[in-house]
Amino acid sequence: MVKIYTESWKNFVTISHGTKRNPWTATYHHIKPTSTLRVGQTVTSGKKIGTVVASNPNGAHLHIGIRDKAYSNTANRGRLPERVACGGDPAFPDGFVNPADLDWDWD
Numbered sequence: 001m002v003k004i005y006t007e008s009w010k011n012f013v014t015i016s017h018g019t020k021r022n023p024w025t026a027t028y029h030h031i032k033p034t035s036t037l038r039v040g041q042t043v044t045s046g047k048k049i050g051t052v053v054a055s056n057p058n059g060a061h062l063h064i065g066i067r068d069k070a071y072s073n074t075a076n077r078g079r080l081p082e083r084v085a086c087g088g089d090p091a092f093p094d095g096f097v098n099p100a101d102l103d104w105d106w107d
Contacts, residue, residue, distance in 0.1 A: 012063075013037065013049050016071045023070035029063035030055045066102065069095035 012029040031050035043049060054060040 011050070011053065011055070014071060015043060015049070020070075023068075025065075025067045025069065025071050027063075027065040027067075029065070030061060066097050067095035068097050 011032050012027055013031060013033050014025055014027040016023065016025050018024045028050065030053060032053045033050045034048055037043075037049055052060050052062045
């Protein structure tokens with residue numbers, strides 16, 4: 001399930017993965033969604049969901065937020081692990097996982 005946002009954080013897309021019994025979400029910040037991407041659409045592996053854009057003076061970059069929970073408005077926020085020098089977002093810690101702990105071998 002796709003959710004698309006354009007607000008002060010610039011463009012981002014949240015995708016609900018998993019099942020009702022084992023939900024998780026991935027949010028991709030600083031991307032311009034493709035013109036064919038629609039809210040509520042089902043996307044498959046390998047489908048382009050957007051293009052990374054330069055949405056601030058730091059240039060083009062991508063933020064990814066992974067949660068081991070179903071979608072909620074806090075899925076739009078990011079959270080850094082406590083050990084990261086620039087700190088985290090303690091207001092919304094529930095469900096965020098450290099991407100370094102995930103298996104990124106999707107082949």
